[in-house]
Amino acid sequence: MKRFLLVSALVLASCGRERARPAASTDLLTIGYDREPDTMNRYATHILEDIESCVVEGLVTNDEAMNIVPVLALEVPTTANGGVDLRPDGGMDVTWKLRPGITWHDGVPHTSADVKFTVDAINKGDWKPESVDGFDRISSVDTPDSLTAVVHYREVYAPYRLQFVRGTLPKHLLDGKSIDAATEYNRKPLGTGPYRVVEWKTGEHILLEGVPNYWRGAEYPKIKRLLFKFLPNTTTRINQLKSGEVQMVALVPWDKVRELRGLPAVRLNTVVGNGYEHVTLNQKHFTPFADVVVRRAMAHAIDRDLIVRSLLDNLVKVVDGPIQPLSSAYEKDVTRYEYNPARARALLDSAGWVVAGDGIRSRAGTRLAFTLITQSGFAIRENVSQALQKQFKDVGIEANVRLIDGTSISSIWFKGDFDAMLHWWQQGADPEITLFFAADRMPPAGRNINYFRDDTLTAMLYASDRTADEATRITLLKQVQKRLALFVPELPLYNTSKVDAVPATLRGFTGNPTNAGPFWNVYQWQLTAAK
């Protein structure tokens, strides 16, 4: 029977032969994508906007070095260039100058009325945008002329520069319509970008085609068509890359990098990420974590260099805090906890944690034993959690690893129902971290899931949010990082580098550390003929 199947497979295979491997074309780039988007409306989706951003452009975007660069705006408004005005009543006005001569793909000019419409539509509240952050602080938008939009904020809002990173909604198309129900727009959005959607085959792929008169010049985009194939299964995605059925895979899981090295058709592009892997220590659930001595001892117990070298092939870099090296607010000079198990033991001894017969420390009847949760199906994390378990054990701390599926784990941490968790935060491009560390930002009001309370830190965080002056803000955030490293409410491990597998023949690709994603400069990409 198996023989029969094999024969029939071979017979059918002969008709499929020659088609399985698409001819390498410089006009078509096929991308193996790990998920199908919910919607192409950038304001409604809550996952990466890779495909969306090829079609709908923001007023600004983040470049590969995390600078905020203008796209549909002429420049990024700042206090220095007169684009930001602090009002005496505590509010602020931000003036966006739009780039002239830009039209939507249907030929209608892109104007300040679209900016105003976007703010009004989001604030009207009759649909489900993913986030209204910042918009809810805007009282009104004035449009003195078709290329100027003055955005009036009720209070100072530091991340204002990224307010329109997701672009604008076309007023002439959506005015008076229910945006949730505007299926046509949500499936094939009208944009100003280098590509438009020509086909979305549910469960299979999205095909984008270059627009004829892209505003950056007729020579762009250089690649005529982009095909995003939905391949949720990681192994399938990597297999297709190997077989040449797809040419590019963004965000290759770290444990798959080894098998892709040495493939002649593939180039691996690594950028420092804007996220960090760390161990969250829930002080509320496991009270020994509330003692800074215990936390410092744990930090000294971890050999991060060994983990990075042996488990991660040096793909990532050890970091000491939540703000990442690419950020302008990054502070390098903070307290470091080098690997020093002897120091860790001494610290625990000094705090009265005595080693018991089973090798695990205890104090006043409490064992220094906790459960470390992490997401299952994430090979590297499973390995790292085991390494941590071993290293903690060496200093008399017991960590019991429990693997939890991806959907369940977020509701568990949101309820604060865990001791410690190995995970990452992928930060936005803005360096704001108030949501993760302010004392009044414990769930459900935020994501301070260390349940760490430090009033000085909280005051510094809020002060940094309420300044429109970039230099002041950076100074404050640098102090925040020093304080965090001193009190070590969580254990930072390493930066979450992003590895993208692209065709060896692709020029112009830079990658991107932020949620802008690797497609931020897709108009420049070019496929050269294979040698």
Added chain:
Amino acid sequence: MIRFIVRRLLQSVPLLLVISLLIFALIHAAPGGPLSTYLENPNVRPEDIERLRRAMGLDRPLGVQYLSWLRAFVQGDWGFSYADGRPVLDRLVERIPATLELIGVACVMALLAALPVGIIAAINRRFDRVSSVFAVAGISLPVFWFGLLLQLVFAGALGWLPSSGRTSFDGGDVADRAAHLVLPATVLAAALSAAWSRYLRRAMRDTVARPFMRAARARGLSQRTLLLHHALPNALPTFVTVVLLDISMMASGAVVTESIFAWPGIGSLFTEALGKRDYAVLMAFLMCGSIAVMVLNLVADLAVHALDPRTRDAA
């Protein structure tokens, strides 16, 4: 006959009601919800999550949510997907052709293999031994492993076949579609034919051992007539029941196979909806699956009825 069908259908109504209550309770008892993926995203503030919860009606008591779902469901309004906001019915319907195509081809392949293998294995001891080895392998091979193996060999190393998807994006002619079908259909058919051939073999063996067969043989009938005209019709009702019940299980999509091969059927929709806790899609999917099992059970009964004259008087 019609009374029998009507009675069976009426009996299934309370059963479906209980099933719907059970699945509703179970999928809501699983940790997480349609908004849990939002939690990982720093752009989404807790205030946003609260706002979306209210907008989606997830803040209402579970009992109220169930009743409003039930009321709408029986009126044919299956609601909107929590993930993409499109009508659930649209999302299911657009996936059905792909699933039917895959299951249809796999079943035909499995039958073509299982029928001769089952029959020959029943009478030929040597062949039986060989085929039973393959059958055990077919039944016990994990689908995901076998699927990935086929991908590696036929798409990767040999490059003969596309490793996944239903069509090439610029293709879509018959040869292209057939090439895409080969691997997923083979994986599905392997497990099915292995099990089915064993069932058929067993049923044939039982029949062959019965006195009427010995009598027929004594009358000098040829081996071929004996098997195809006497043994097979007697073995068929059991076999058909098993086949139809297996198909009914698969009617809700070959979940694992579809996921591995990125086959755009309802099985991969289920995987996606499960990951996102898309309650509306999950409920509709599981209800359709339950209904399919019931309908195919009924069809199996009717088929046995048609195939086996002995059951007719009883009905």
